[in-house]
Amino acid sequence: MTSPTTPGVPPPVVDLDLGGRTALVTGAASGIGRACALRLAAAGAKVRAVDRDADGLETLAALGTEAGGAVEPQVLDLTDLDAAEAAAAGADILVNNAGLQLVRPIEAFPPDVFHTVLTVMLEAPFRLIRGALPHMYAQGWGRIVNISSVHGLRASAFKSAYVAAKHGLEGLSKTAALEGAPHGVTSVCVNPGYVRTPLVERQIADQAAAHSLPEDQVLADVLLKDSAVKRLVEPEEVAEAVLYLCTPQAAFITGTSIALDGGWTAH
Ligand code: NAD
Numbered sequence: 001m002t003s004p005t006t007p008g009v010p011p012p013v014v015d016l017d018l019g020g021r022t023a024l025v026t027g028a029a030s031g032i033g034r035a036c037a038l039r040l041a042a043a044g045a046k047v048r049a050v051d052r053d054a055d056g057l058e059t060l061a062a063l064g065t066e067a068g069g070a071v072e073p074q075v076l077d078l079t080d081l082d083a084a085e086a087a088a089a090g091a092d093i094l095v096n097n098a099g100l101q102l103v104r105p106i107e108a109f110p111p112d113v114f115h116t117v118l119t120v121m122l123e124a125p126f127r128l129i130r131g132a133l134p135h136m137y138a139q140g141w142g143r144i145v146n147i148s149s150v151h152g153l154r155a156s157a158f159k160s161a162y163v164a165a166k167h168g169l170e171g172l173s174k175t176a177a178l179e180g181a182p183h184g185v186t187s188v189c190v191n192p193g194y195v196r197t198p199l200v201e202r203q204i205a206d207q208a209a210a211h212s213l214p215e216d217q218v219l220a221d222v223l224l225k226d227s228a229v230k231r232l233v234e235p236e237e238v239a240e241a242v243l244y245l246c247t248p249q250a251a252f253i254t255g256t257s258i259a260l261d262g263g264w265t266a267h
Helices: 031-042 054-066 081-087 111-139 160-183 198-211 215-223 235-245
Strands: 022-026 046-051 070-075 093-096 142-147 185-192 257-260
Touching: 022 031, 022 111, 031 046, 031 054, 031 070, 031 093, 031 142, 031 235, 046 054, 046 081, 054 070, 081 111, 093 111, 111 142, 111 160, 111 185, 142 160, 142 235, 160 185, 185 235, 198 215, 235 257
Parallel strands: 022 046, 022 093, 046 070, 093 142, 142 185, 185 257
Antiparallel strands: none
16 A cells, blocks of 8 residues: 555645646647647646647637637648657657548558558657657656557557557557656557547548448447447547646556547457
């Protein structure tokens, strides 16, 4: 048993105050990234919100201001890997979230899209971590949260690029955890099931075509087939887990993957 007086262990009340911390969130203009940016800003962090979608970032910045948080938009296409690495310099918290999906059988999967998915969802996180570590190591504290997926732990047909990228991200995250531990830097994957975001909404039509099903059956018969909890998870629920991983109390949670999957991986 630990107690509040155990040396080196923060008191057992979660300290959600991220005042004085700078957080970089990629893919912040939409969905999970937007929820994370707003939640971290609400907790007091100065948030650098990175996305290629300038309009979405503008909306996010306005929402951040309304909520009294500090959100600085930065328009950036993460396929520009040098720019991605430079953008991460000085961040105390890095949330690797940007992603994209294409649902096609392998024999019909366009190789250029496969390359883009791997670039945005695996190589860019590597470059962002590379850019963030010098500052984190210098101060002896840092938090890296990688938004993976159940598809980082399980495969699904027709998602070769996405599943490959997420499995790669799991490996990158674990390696960053091993290297970062002596420097006070944690690296963790968060693995949601299907989240109510535009990425999933766009997928329903694609999945309907791939599985030859009407769109209204896709949610129940394909997306939620393996989830014990028969609903989509909300972006705000994912953001709450991400915030917890950025607290002092989460210092020992590293090199692992936290599933928010309604029981999917219990199968
Ligand atoms: P989303 O489509 O709502 O948002 C993704 C964001 O990434 C967009 O704002 C988009 O502009 C940005 N982005 C894409 N390519 C980019 C690039 N080249 N440069 C900069 N920004 C780029 O998607 P979401 O559902 O919020 O997904 C966010 C993350 O969560 C992704 O990594 C996704 O794989 C993961 N995830 C989503 C679900 C889900 O069900 N929605 C489930 C598990 C994991």
